[in-house]
Amino acid sequence: xxxxxKKILQRNRVNLVTDLDPSKLYDGLLExxxxxxxxxxxxxxxxxxxxxxxxxxxxxxxxxxxxxPLFLECLQETGQESLAELLQNGAPAVTLQPATPTKIVxxxxxxLPFIDGDNPSKDVVxxxxxxxxxxxxxxxxxxxxxxxxxxLQSYKMDASPCGHCLIINNMEFEPHSMxxxxxxxxxxxxxxxxxxxxxxxxVEVKTNLRQKQIKHELLTLSKKDHSQxxxxxxxxxxxxxxxxxxxFPGAVYGVDGQYVPVQIITNYLNGQHCPSLQGxxxxxxxxxxxxxxxxMGFEVSPDEVEPSSGGMDDQTDAIPMSSSxxxxxxxxxxxxxxxxxxPSDILVSYSTFPGYVSWRETQAGxxxxxxxDYILEENAATDDLVTMLMMVNNEVSQNSAKGLYxxxxxxxxxxxxxxxxxTQT
Numbered sequence: 171x172x173x174x175x176k177k178i179l180q181r182n183r184v185n186l187v188t189d190l191d192p193s194k195l196y197d198g199l200l201e202x203x204x205x206x207x208x209x210x211x212x213x214x215x216x217x218x219x220x221x222x223x224x225x226x227x228x229x230x231x232x233x234x235x236x237x238x239p240l241f242l243e244c245l246q247e248t249g250q251e252s253l254a255e256l257l258q259n260g261a262p263a264v265t266l267q268p269a270t271p272t273k274i275v276x277x278x279x280x281x282l283p284f285i286d287g288d289n290p291s292k293d294v295v296x297x298x299x300x301x302x303x304x305x306x307x308x309x310x311x312x313x314x315x316x317x318x319x320x321x322l323q324s325y326k327m328d329a330s331p332c333g334h335c336l337i338i339n340n341m342e343f344e345p346h347s348m349x350x351x352x353x354x355x356x357x358x359x360x361x362x363x364x365x366x367x368x369x370x371x372x373v374e375v376k377t378n379l380r381q382k383q384i385k386h387e388l389l390t391l392s393k394k395d396h397s398q399x400x401x402x403x404x405x406x407x408x409x410x411x412x413x414x415x416x417x418f419p420g421a422v423y424g425v426d427g428q429y430v431p432v433q434i435i436t437n438y439l440n441g442q443h444c445p446s447l448q449g450x451x452x453x454x455x456x457x458x459x460x461x462x463x464x465x466m467g468f469e470v471s472p473d474e475v476e477p478s479s480g481g482m483d484d485q486t487d488a489i490p491m492s493s494s495x496x497x498x499x500x501x502x503x504x505x506x507x508x509x510x511x512x513p514s515d516i517l518v519s520y521s522t523f524p525g526y527v528s529w530r531e532t533q534a535g536x537x538x539x540x541x542x543d544y545i546l547e548e549n550a551a552t553d554d555l556v557t558m559l560m561m562v563n564n565e566v567s568q569n570s571a572k573g574l575y576x577x578x579x580x581x582x583x584x585x586x587x588x589x590x591x592x593t594q595t
Contacts, residue, residue, distance in 0.1 A: 175238035190223040198244035324588045333399035335371035340408035347427025357535035361543040370592045381428035388438040396446040410458025454518040519581040541565045551593040
């Protein structure tokens, strides 16, 4: 497209997004050869009318010299003359050269088979979904076989293995750190290792790491070639604290008493530092306190209260807030992929609200991990990750420590699509 026409579209982008009705244009743009059917399908999947309009204008700029005047014709033909006039102001006159007619191949629509009451016709054939072989010889059902929400796309999650999962489990802290050992964390670790292996991840567990060792393991993970995988998971089990931040709150302690901010942890796998994970989901699960405040909850009516767990052996992973954040040579640089912002495709799930303690039972593990493991087991075959994390939030919020203290997990979600894990059949 001519640079002058591009600038006109960019200058009037707000008006186009606000007033344009893309649905009226699709047939005309297809017949005139401006867009292919695949491009129109992609625009329609963008979401709301405004989202579709925004995507349409963005894609229009990538088409040839005939795209702009043909777009004006479509606007006039569909009763959107005011927008056409707006775009024509300042636009150089364009003489359209006759184009080679594009044969539009439209699908032949077959009549649906007759269905009598509850007895479906034998002619109905349901699409088959090929199972995915796993390293252990089991069978996995790929994510795309499930019913999806029409307005949202889903991440590709059918690679086998699906991706790497790094678990860092800090249980025994050095005496000079002044941090207590985390009894019960081994139970959390075993549950999550087993769960993510079931979800077809290659799981690696590292135990009792100092701050520099945590950074080394994250750097090693970022240097791996993830091109054959669809996802990457990092799980941190440790003491935590609240630190200054501008994106992801909280920090996780090494066994030496030195911490790594969650923001730095996520930076290792962003588009700048791990190119082979660009556009792929990066999931971080943080079982650590976000601070030292204890939530005593608020009173609710009796019918809103469910049975809660928690006993006298409940412990927290809290360390008082630090006055300054950790520094690392890896600054928060722009993402190497210009079409996506740096934190895109990242989800950080916290065991507790920033600033508050996270409870752990010494004999059964943490509330958060117990619930996360259970929800994944029961619902991964049917629900997307964000929906399941909402279930985790609800379940954990019902618990009480020592009959008094509460806990509220939460997440910072920068995923762009729905994420469905692979599940065994």
